[in-house]
Amino acid sequence: LHKQQPPLKIAGYAHWKGQVLTAEELNVLYEGIKLNNVNHYDYILTGYTRDTSFLETVVDIVQELKRLNPKLVYxxxxxxxxxxxxxVPENILPVYKDKVVAVADILTPNQFEAELLTGRTISTEKDALDVMELLHQMGPDTVVLTSTDLTSPHGDQFLVALGSQKMVRTDGSKSTQKIRIEMPKVDAVFVGTGDLFTAMLLAWSHHHPNDLKAACEKTVSVLHHVIKRTITYANEMAGPGKRPNPAQLELRMVQSKKDIEDPDIVVEATIL
Ligand code: ADP
Ligand code: ZN
Incomplete structure (x- = not known):
């Protein structure tokens, strides 16, 4: 969505402190896990990464963990x-393109990231579906474009996300479920919504592994509840006629616990 340049985009704040984990440090942590024999995982999720060697180490670890558990979902x-x-530095793109996407099972790029990964431009829904098909060919059986610039059939007050999932039917034949999901746009910039989207998609795909429509409806419904609670609070804190600041726009996660665990479904996806 329409966000400021870094570092504001990522952290939301003017300042940030702390350390960035190196590839070597990641390897050491993984060694510790291995020594204790607790390197058995069902899911791995990765997000914002700036360093190519860190990302390459992630790929090595994912491959090893998949050998130990072939059902692992990345x-x-x-x-x-x-x-x-x-x-992120431009040299991270070829690592995603040539190494990471190939081992991913569920991929959640926004429109721009999908365009970078495929070298295609998306101007229409057809373009987007073609791009998702290309991404499937690169590896993942599930691809969700988390936000796009596409015009919603319901008007420009809505934000469009698209999903595509390859499945094998019980009779062995293959099928693809393609969906469009629209959500009302809120006039504010949120930080962490992309992370929340991917985390919720993991959780709801666990409950609906072969029903992307259901998983996405629950995911986007959670986003809707969290964003609504957040903007209501932020506007109240900012006062009449004032725009909320980043601190006031911190996602109301704890306050949304019930909605995260069991969201009322407020959006219906369209099967394409
Ligand atoms: P990304 O760029 O990775 O798609 P975003 O944070 O822009 O990440 O969007 C992720 C999800 O967050 C969207 O699918 C949408 O559900 C929700 N979202 C983020 N910002 C808004 C907003 N201003 N209004 C409505 N929904 C939003
Ligand atoms: Zn994202």
Whole structure:
């Protein structure tokens, strides 16, 4: 969506502190897990990464963990940028393109990231469906474009997301479920909504592994509830006629616990 340039885009704040984990440090942590024999995982999720060697180490670890558990599902949010501009170093793109996407099972790019990964431009829904098909060919059986610039059939007050899932029917034949989901746009910039989307998609795909429509409806419904609670609170804190600041727009996650666990379904996806 329409966000500021880094570092504001990623952290939301003017300042940030702390350390960035290196590939070597990640390897050491993984060694510790291995030594204790607790390297058995059902899911892995990765997001914002700026360092190529860190990302390559992630791929090595995912491959090893998949050998130990062939059912492991790797959910990859290939965070690279938004609205035509990259906020990670450009040399991270070939690593996603040539190595990471190939081992991903669920991929959640936004429109710009999907365009970067495929080298295609998306102007129409047909373009987007073609791009998702290309992404399937690169590896993942489930692809969700978490936000796009496409015009919603319901008008420009709505934001469009698209999903595509390859499945094998019980008789062995293959099928693809393609969906469009629309949500009302809220006039504010949120930080962490992309992370929440991917985390919720992991959780709801666990409950609906072969029904992307259901998983996405629950995912987007959670986003809707969290965003609504957040904007209501932020506007109240800012006062009449004032725009809320980043601190006031912190996602109301704890307050949304019940909605996250069991969301009222407020959006219906369209099967394409
Ligand atoms: P990404 O760029 O990775 O798609 P975003 O944070 O822009 O990440 O969007 C992720 C999801 O968050 C969207 O699918 C939507 O459900 C929700 N979202 C984010 N910002 C808004 C907004 N201003 N209004 C409505 N929904 C939003
Ligand atoms: Zn994202």
């Amino acid at each position: 959910v990859c949010d290939p965070v690279m940028g938004d609205q035509g501009s990259m906020y």
